[in-house]
Structure formats: C-alpha cells, structure tokens
Amino acid sequence: EDQVTQSPEALRLQEGESSSLNCSYTVSGLRGLFWYRQDPGKGPEFLFTLYSAGEEKEKERLKATLTKKESFLHITAPKPEDSATYLCAVQGDTGFQKLVFGTGTRLLVSP
C-alpha cells in the first residue's frame, strides 16, 4: 500500500531563516510526487509535480527535489506569507488516479 510520511509535523521559522521539509514515501511505481500548499479553511493549492529521481522544480522561494525514497521542499528566506500547511502526495502505477497524501507540515514564519 502506498504511504507518505512528512516531517516535521510543525516548524516555526523567523523571517529569512531558510529550512527544509521532508516527505518520505513508499509506492509501487512512482507516477508522480506532488507538493501542495493549504491555507486554513481552503483547499490545497498545487505547487509542484516531480516525476523521477534527480528532478528539481523551483518557484519563487520554494524548491522541490526528489530521490527514490524522499522529497524535500526547501524554503529560502521565507516570509510571513509563506505560513501554511505543506502537503506531499504520491500517485502510484496501480492504474488508478488517486493521490495518497501525508499529514502535512504546518509552517509558521514570524516577522
């Protein structure tokens, strides 16, 4: 069964203090690993898709990387508006379309 574990559960940073979020996964044939951002009371907002080990994607202060067992979301010089829950999800090759999500990392960036 596909499984995703995210760490840490919560992370508090000062504005400008860079850090990384971890997503460890087990999946029967990775078709895609997805990062989402979720604000309170809102649905997840798509950030990145990674398809194969070694791939990297960047968007503003965020950079996602992928290995065969885990993915990292690096946050460089975060701002208070980066505060949110970051969700990682995998899609396996069982032929189905479902995403299997982790429980997320709650990020709080203080000014």
Place this chain on the structure above:
Amino acid sequence: DTGVSQNPRHKITKRGQNVTFRCDPISEHNRLYWYRQTLGQGPEFLTYFQNEAQLEKSRLLSDRFSAERPKGSFSTLEIQRTEQGDSAMYLCASSFTGASNQPQHFGDGTRLSIL
C-alpha cells in the same frame, strides 16, 4: 481562469439526515475526484470520474455515500443517514487528461458538521 467551485461551503445537519454537495470542475478538465479531510490529516481519496464514468471507489466510500457526474460536467456527492463520523471537509478536485500525469486542482471544499 475559473477554478473548481464547491457548494455549499458549509453544511450543518442533524444526525440521520441526508446531505448533497455539488462540485463544478475547471471547464476543460474531464477528470474529477472527491476527497475527505479531517482536522490535522491529509485528504483521503473517495472516488474518481473520467467524464461521466465512475472508475474508482475507495473502501472509505460506504454504501451510504453515492457520487454522480451526469453528462460529465458537474458532480454531486450524497451522504445518506449521516453519522457523527461523517463530519469532515469534503474536497473536490479536477484534472486534464494529458500525456503525463496532470496535477489535480482542488476547490475550497464543503465543511460538513453533524450535530
């Protein structure tokens, strides 16, 4: 670009009542998904449609739950005889069928509270 739209945003009902939620996907997307999310957890997959065909259902989708997507456009999720454990955020997502796996784009959900 209109995103995924879900209605109502909030629903409060008594235990045992039936409820129905609606999802309008992004117009050019032919895949539609329903997920359920409880506090502190990630979304859990419920069911998936390609056009009007329901192609996958999770074991979480008991026989009290039914989803439809007539004409391959909007979708409805109905819960019959609601129970306390049904309290959650119900999320809808849609995606475009392309050559590679397309990301799923989510609406802002319907929050269901069972009294």
